[in-house]
Amino acid sequence: MGLVYRLKDAVFMLSEMEIRIIEHKIIPEDAELICGLPDVGLVGxxxxxxxxxxxxxxxxxxxESDMLPPIIILENGLPRSPIRIFGDGNIVVVSSEIAIPLEVISPVIRGVVDWAWRRRVKRIFTLGGLPVPNRHEIEKLRIFGAVSDDSLLKIIEENDVEVIQRGFLVGPQALILKYCAERSMPAIALLAESFYNYPDPEASSIVIQxxxxxxxxxxxxxxxxEKGEEVRLAMRDMMRRTQTELARMRKSHEYDIPGYYIR
Amino acid sequence: MVIRRRRSIFDLMREYMEEIEDLADEMFERLMERPSWDVGSQSLEPLCDVLVRSDRVIVTADLPKVDPDSIRISGISDDMIEITARMRVKVNFEDLGVTHRRGEFTCFSCRVPLPVPVDISKAKASFKRGILEVILPRKMGYEIRVE
Incomplete structure (x- = not known):
């Protein structure tokens, strides 16, 4: 009897730990998935x-998950999940209206990548910023990239994206590249030079281009x-919340120079 | 038989450090648990950042829609400055897509605590791309001669 109860508890605990993707509509095979989760400069x-x-x-x-904070976003008086997937045809995007707490970033991203794999998504793009300390002095922002598989390097190089040859990546982009590499799913991270702590619509425009x-x-x-100032004003609170999570995940590790190595 | 494990000094130190970390997190979170706007003074709190260098402290603030001529920076004490700036246009909740709250905002205002004392009379400020940058020299201590 005791064992049955313990098993029930275990099942209950497992379901609590789960990340579920609830679909209103099945996305087409060969869709392109574009992730833009809150990160430096809210670029993505x-x-x-x-x-x-x-x-x-x-x-x-x-x-959907019990691991997420108890937050809904109201739209016309109705509850919506703050982390949602939008699409039309083969363009599908992942968007979050809350800073994703450090504790659930890995399971959420694993959940999304697993779902994309089951739905036979063609490739995953992850959009973001690469923080530069003197951002407000830069006129022309550079764009950098990293990929899950060496066959993709050519694609980004042909499109004037500089490859990050060596350095650290922390947060959503890092996990998307890692989980996609594990599953042999093509993934491309596009990162524009950006502010760390301030919403950066200009960097977002470079990434979209x-x-x-x-x-x-x-x-x-x-x-x-044109509406850059409006965007910065509207994104102020999300940026404030995101800053806390960035500090907790030690995002500043991206500034670090990797240790000595012999070529 | 009860096995009693004595806690080593390292365990105690680790526990102590964890306690301090928890306390710091809690204080930080409590600071966050308030609105970033104040309807009474019609002000918004700007996003701010403080960077400490060996000889100076750099404070930046994101001030969208601000009239550059209205920016005022004043020293409250040698480790706190106040930044205020008026916006070119009024912004209300509806402009930001929120219809269940009432109020409008005309300015940005914040007090920024600095982690080290500075000489505010020698501060320099610039405003570029909507970002205010204030460079404050740190207070000098006594110089120690190397023999």
């Missing part, structure tokens, strides 16, 4: 918000630049 988060707006993407799925080149799209970014 602003970029996917802009894509959702410009491409008129609709919610196709959401992330690069994505336009790679995917043959034509998403207009002029609005992001």
């Amino acid at each position: 988060a602003i970029a996917v918000a802009h894509m959702i707006h410009k491409l008129d993407l609709r919610e196709v799925a959401y992330v 690069t994505l336009n080149r790679i995917m043959g799209m034509n998403i207009d970014v002029s609005e992001l630049i």
Whole structure:
């Protein structure tokens, strides 16, 4: 009897630990998945918000888990998950309206990558920023990249993306590249030079323009630049929450120079 | 038989450090648990950052929609400065997509505590791309001669 109860407890605990992707609609095979989770300068988060707006993407799925903080986002008086997946045709994006707590970043990203693998997603892009201390003095932002598989290096180099040859990556991009490499799923991280602590719509526009080149799209970014101040004002609170999680995950590790090695 | 394990000095130190870390986290979180706006003074709290260098402290703040001529920086004490700036246009909750709250905002305002004392009279400030940067020289101590 005791054993049965203990088994029930164990099953209950496992279900509590689970990340579920609840689908309203099955996405097509060979979809391109674009992740823009809150990170430095909210570069990815602003970029996917802009894509959702410009491409008129609709919610196709959401992330559900008891491990997430007890937060919903209300839309027209109705509850929505703060971490959602939007799409139209083969363009699918992952967006979060909350800073993802350090404790759940790994399970959430593993959940999303596993789901993408089951749905036979063609490749995953992850958009973000590469923090530079003197960002406010830089006129022309550079764009960097890293990939899950060496066959993808050519794609990013052909599209004027500098490869990060050696250095640390921390947070959502790091995990997406890692889990995709494990599953032999193609993944490309596109990172524009950005502010660390301040929302950076200009960096988001650079990332979208690069994505336009790679995917043959034509998403207009002029609005992001023109309404940059509005975006910075609107993103202030999300940035504040994200800063806390960035500090907890030791994001500053990205500034570190890897130890000595012999070529 | 009860085996009593004595805690080593290292265990005690680790526990002590963990306690301090928890306390710091808790204090930080409590600071976060308030709105970033104040309807009473019609002000928004800007995003700020403090960087300490060997000879200076650099304070930056993100001030979108601000009139550059209205930025005021004042020293409250040798380890705290106050930044205020008026916005070119009023912003209300509805502009930010929130309809269940009332109030409008006309300025940014914050007090930034500095981790080390500075000489505020020698501070320099610039405003570029909507980012305010204040460079404050650190207070000099006594110089020790190397023999």
